[in-house]
Amino acid sequence: MQLLSHRVRHAFARAAAALVVAGLVAAALPAGLARAAEAKLTFLLVNDIYKIDGDKKRGGFSRLAAIARAEKAKGGTVVYVHAGDTISPSLMSGFDRGAHIVEILNIVPPDVFVPGNHEFDFGPQIFRERMAALKSPHKLAANLREPNGEPVAGFKDSSVIEVDGVKIGIVGVTADDSPNKSSPGDLKFTDLIRTATAEARKLKSGGVDFVVLVAHANRVQDFALIQSGAFDLILSGDDHDLALMFDGRTAMVESKEEGEYVTAVDLTINAEDRSGRRTVTWWPNFRIMDSATVAPDPETEARVETYRKELSRELDVEIAKLAVPLDSRSTTVRTGEAAIGNLIADGMRWATGADIAITNGGGIRGNKQYVAGAPFSRRDVLVELPFGNRTLLLADTGDTILAALENGLSQLGETGGRFPQISGATVEVDKSKPVGSRVVSVKIGGEPLDPKKTYKIAINDFMGRGGDNYRMFIKSKPLLGERDSKLMANDVMAYVKERGTVDQTVQGRIVIK
16 A cells, blocks of 8 residues: 655644544533524614605605615615505595505515504405505514404414524514504404414424514503513504613614604624523614605605606596585684585594584685585695694593583684584584683584583594694593594595585584674
């Protein structure tokens, strides 16, 4: 046998030495250590975005798309999350039931989408159609089921992704109060907190290292979810505020509304098996991005501009004929019952099923006269109601209604904006009496007002926040609150279109003596 060369003998010697060293290192490691892994990734959160445009400085889908593209372009693992409420409400959604929102979102689609209550505003079938068209690969809603108990097509309870050896579970839950806030029809909802925590336990028992919850949940529910200890990261929607919390165990984020802010959570997650036990440590870095600092995404902005033009065309559509003249001049709507005030209040009551509707005359802004026989368009409604107010539905007693009417009538002769335009009630007023005691009688639905009875009251959100001194409504029980209500202008448009003719006149709803 030929002897090995000197160089080959040295090579074998080095290899043998390396094996010895490796064995010594392995022997020095703690018993039971199988592997260690480190994952770096980013969760990018948006929630509650409805309008195709932001304001002049920030917000809107074009700036949101620019932020999402920029984060994805950095490389690595970026999970873009939408925590719900998007296909409604907006003026354009009132016309196409949110189809344009899905098309715009699909330009830079979120990786994860969880529906909010407003996804159900147009009924279960439109919900199914819009969600089927959305290109998000992970549509999650663990607490949502079809009437037969099956998941909605395209939806899962949770998803698991693996990043560099670390398993990350993502649970989604939709707003469980949607049947009270929206129109989900026969779709079934289970308790948000119980369902989410049960799904988290299932993921943990299946070997998931890190659990993320995407929830369209109110702040009370957010706190309960944090205290459950079932989740590492909670990405929430619904409250329309900018929130960030971290107690060292659970982090929770919400990104305000309308894409004004987008929040990134950068994570480093370390996992290792030691003595038969999996140990996971992690730390978050939070980046709150003000969308005012980014230029709109060109592709998205081009599509948004198309919809701006389409919205303009939609607004010029006739929805009714005027059988009577209407007068929205300030002196008319701020000093007495006005036919156009009756029309608007009737639309609010019709849309909500309220016992009484009250809107402040100062919110009617067209300041013009319409002749009988003229067409009445969507744009006319928007001219009269330009502020983007929403129609709230509250529950409160007759005492509160009386206080509201007294407030509305406190500036008689001063053309104050608080003058009440009403529906569902008749009021007699003695202007010679002192402020606070001018209302002589009130009837609701033809029956005398009962001071202790609870009524359903429709008002606008400006009044609900105490505007025009309607502070008595601040503590009223919300049946349909500001976050969950539809646009007042859309309610009136739908009412006018349903009737086809505008024939409201001054009917003696408010009689001032």
